[in-house]
Amino acid sequence: MSEQIFNRHDASEAMLIGLLEEKGITLSPRQLEQFDLYYRELVEWNEKMNLTGITDREQVYIKHFYDSISLAFFKDFSGIGSLADIGSGAGFPGIPLKIVFPHLKLTIVDSLNKRIGFLRHLTEKLELEGVQLVHGRAEDVARLPEHRDQYDAVTARAVARLSVLNELCLPFVKVNGWFAAMKGAAVSEEVEEATASIRELGAELADLYSFVLPLEEAARYMVVLNKAKPTPKKYPRKAGVPLKTPLK
Numbered sequence: 319m320s321e322q323i324f325n326r327h328d329a330s331e332a333m334l335i336g337l338l339e340e341k342g343i344t345l346s347p348r349q350l351e352q353f354d355l356y357y358r359e360l361v362e363w364n365e366k367m368n369l370t371g372i373t374d375r376e377q378v379y380i381k382h383f384y385d386s387i388s389l390a391f392f393k394d395f396s397g398i399g400s401l402a403d404i405g406s407g408a409g410f411p412g413i414p415l416k417i418v419f420p421h422l423k424l425t426i427v428d429s430l431n432k433r434i435g436f437l438r439h440l441t442e443k444l445e446l447e448g449v450q451l452v453h454g455r456a457e458d459v460a461r462l463p464e465h466r467d468q469y470d471a472v473t474a475r476a477v478a479r480l481s482v483l484n485e486l487c488l489p490f491v492k493v494n495g496w497f498a499a500m501k502g503a504a505v506s507e508e509v510e511e512a513t514a515s516i517r518e519l520g521a522e523l524a525d526l527y528s529f530v531l532p533l534e535e536a537a538r539y540m541v542v543l544n545k546a547k548p549t550p551k552k553y554p555r556k557a558g559v560p561l562k563t564p565l566k
């Protein structure tokens with residue numbers, strides 16, 4: 319039995335190693351160990367709280383780890399110093415990116431304190447340095463001077479529609495930095511709907527990327543916005559307002 323489990327572990331790791339090698343990313347034994355620990359902690363804590371609907375090892379390695387890292391297939395992280403991940407939940411995409419690019423100074427913002435508690439435990443267990451965990455609504459945190467207009471790059475995966483996300487995430491980005499929204503569904507309609515919010519928040523549409531997630535062959539999309547100007551003072555509006563009344 320234990321040998322069976324061990325072999326399966328090896329298969330998931332080997333798959334991640336191979337798929338990332340194809341993209342020019344080589345994982346060290348320490349990074350593989352960190353992903354293994356991440357998987358174990360995620361599944362263990364998931365029994366006590368709702369962190370993910372995916373617990374099969376192979377699925378976690380693809381749908382959470384590989385999918386999170388996929389942003390690096392399109393954007394160069396070597397020149398990125400600070401990254402903020404908004405609505406990170408169980409750590410996606412922020413923690414896998416931090417494991418692969420340990421030089422990143424990562425800030426995670428999530429409004430659910432239980433998930434922040436899991437991430438506190440996880441970052442200690444993985445011995446990740448330079449990770450700041452912030453419990454709060456993005457709308458409130460983005461008003462604090464230490465977070466506003468501060469980050470080279472900002473990410474959000476599966477948090478909200480783009481017109482809402484822009485207001486939650488763009489205030490964190492430095493002028494000339496970028497924000498990437500990672501999505502599981504086609505984005506052209508969302509991008510169209512978000513045109514006004516992009517302009518109003520001082521950003522420009524830079525790139526749209528898509529790729530096919532291995533194994534399940536599902537399409538994934540990324541919208542990248544460049545921040546051209548500081549965010550106007552009136553944004554983000556009060557917590558809850560961006561979702562209730564998206565900018566039009």
Ligand code: SAM
Nearest residue numbers: 405406407410428429430454455456475476477
């Ligand atoms: N990004 C993760 C992923 O891809 O697995 C989690 C996605 S989960 C569907 C959305 C997360 O966003 C939740 O953890 C929720 O608490 C957080 N969230 C939603 N609205 C938020 C807000 N206004 N400010 C901060 N976090 C928020």
